[in-house]
Every structure is written in C-alpha cells, then in structure tokens.
Amino acid sequence: MAISETLLQLVDIRDDIRQALINKGVDMANVPLSQYAEKIAGISTGDFPGYVLKTGELCSLAAGGAVARRSMAIPANCIPVALKSTGNWRFYSGKGETSDIGISITDNNNKTYLYVNKNSGPQWSTIGDGFCLCPLAMYDGNLETAATITTIHVNTWCNGGIYDASTGKIAVTMWLEKKV
Structure with a gap:
C-alpha cells in the first residue's frame, strides 16, 4: 500500500472514531486528533457517570x-x-x-x-x-x-x-x- 493510500485510510479511521464518539454523546466540536484518547477515556461505562x-x-x-x-x-x-x-x-x-x-x-x-x-x-x-x-x-x-x-x-x-x-x-x- 502506498503512503498516500495509508494516509487516506487513516483520515477515514479518524472520521469514523469521531463519529462514534459523537454517537455516544461526546462533544467533538473543534477537538484535535491529539485529544481523542482523552475523550474516549472520559466516556462512562456504568450507571454512575464520573x-x-x-x-x-x-x-x-x-x-x-x-x-x-x-x-x-x-x-x-x-x-x-x-x-x-x-x-x-x-x-x-x-x-x-x-x-x-x-x-x-x-x-x-x-x-x-x-x-x-x-x-x-x-x-x-x-x-x-x-x-x-x-x-x-x-x-x-x-x-x-x-x-x-x-x-x-x-x-x-x-x-x-x-x-x-x-x-x-x-x-x-x-x-x-x-x-x-
């Protein structure tokens, strides 16, 4: 796979992760890729958010x-x-x-x-x-x-x-x- 194809695939993956976070109710307005891990870590997984x-x-x-x-x-x-x-x-x-x-x-x-x-x-x-x-x-x-x-x-x-x-x-x- 060429470098350009890999970069396009990474952009698609980033967009899919962003959309999945939005679907979970996470505000992703103006969030850079470098902060995605922080947003994922902040998602509550139980009945007691936070x-x-x-x-x-x-x-x-x-x-x-x-x-x-x-x-x-x-x-x-x-x-x-x-x-x-x-x-x-x-x-x-x-x-x-x-x-x-x-x-x-x-x-x-x-x-x-x-x-x-x-x-x-x-x-x-x-x-x-x-x-x-x-x-x-x-x-x-x-x-x-x-x-x-x-x-x-x-x-x-x-x-x-x-x-x-x-x-x-x-x-x-x-x-x-x-x-x-």
Whole structure:
C-alpha cells in the first residue's frame, strides 16, 4: 500500500472514531486528533457517570453507648452507597418513666436512614444483630445531590428517667469515588 493510500485510510479511521464518539454523546466540536484518547477515556461505562464503585471499609464508627450524638465524616469525593452495622443496637427505659427514647441515623442534609422511637413501657428495644442501609436510595440515585453527604450521624436520646443505650459498629462498606 502506498503512503498516500495509508494516509487516506487513516483520515477515514479518524472520521469514523469521531463519529462514534459523537454517537455516544461526546462533544467533538473543534477537538484535535491529539485529544481523542482523552475523550474516549472520559466516556462512562456504568450507571454512575464520573464515579467508580468501591467496596471495603471507607470509614466507620465504633460500637458505643450512653446518650450521645456521634458523627462519621465522609471523605471528599465519595458518596456512601451501603452502611453496614454489626452488633446489637439497644435502648432501655428502666420502669417506663421515660416518655421519649430512641436511636436514629441521619446525614448532614437531614435525610433519615433509620429512626426508632419508644414512648412507653419498661422493656429493652433492640434492632437485630446487624443491618444494612442504603444512603444513595434516600437521594433517589441522584449523584449530584448525594455528593453533598459529608457526615452521617448516629443519635441516641432520652427525655428523662432511667436510661441505657448501646449501638453496634457502623461502617460505609460500599461507596462511589469520583474519578480524578
């Protein structure tokens, strides 16, 4: 094949790649051939454009007790997808004299992932031996608004009376991390 034929073939290949990128929704206006690789690398291949789904333990709060509000910071550029709890979560009003006692898990945007409240009776209330929550679901999968989650709060409370509470460990075990 002559050099001129090879060059014409390369021009056709370049035009085909450009058109394929346009068909994928990539803006190719005034993009030189030297930037095609960057445009290809920027194409999302999943349901979470601009993010990579990761598993493990991003951050956590150890098991705790007593009336308290504790907070877990979510690292920048991360969106929590799954919260996993281990251990029992319990609260108790000695003789039923506490009129309002409970446990909640919320975030800095006032989204409630878990809310348990007990208004009377002298028995323990327990939330099983471990559970999972999906913070991203509270945002209907909207990554832009879910990206504003910076803190998850675990809150236990009482309104007087004899009281005891304990929470299990809670950790972010699945998250979306922004591609850089």
